[in-house]
Amino acid sequence: MGRKHRREPERNADRPAFFTYRDVENFHGEDWIVQTVTGSAATKTYRCPGCDHEIRPATPHVVAYPAQGLGGVDARRHWHKPCWAARHHRGPRH
Known part of the structure; x- marks a missing residue:
């Protein structure tokens, strides 16, 4: 019996495959685009x-990162999921 060739679902070219969820959330009075990164796609070390x-x-x-797109790549911040969820209860550490 022959194999069926299944088409890969089309991927949005604006969003890399390793981002599985995208939303807009408010933080410090600004809208931020928030995307989850899967463990298999997380290949670098970042500081939360x-x-x-x-x-x-x-x-x-x-x-x-800011929804207005200001700052480009330098404006992106990588957060632990629990830290992002608690961001309104504490300020960033320096």
Whole structure:
């Protein structure tokens, strides 16, 4: 019996495959685009602005950046999911 060739679902060219969820949320009076990153797509080490700890490779997390697009890549921040959820209860650590 022959195999059926299944088409891959078309991917939005504006959004890389490793972002699985995208939303707009308010933070400090500004709209931010928030995207989740899967553990398999997390290949670098980042520093979370919420707790000032490292986000190690293979750790699912969120990326947030201003919705207005100001600042480009430099404006993106990688957060632990719990730190992003608690961002209104504490300020960023420096």
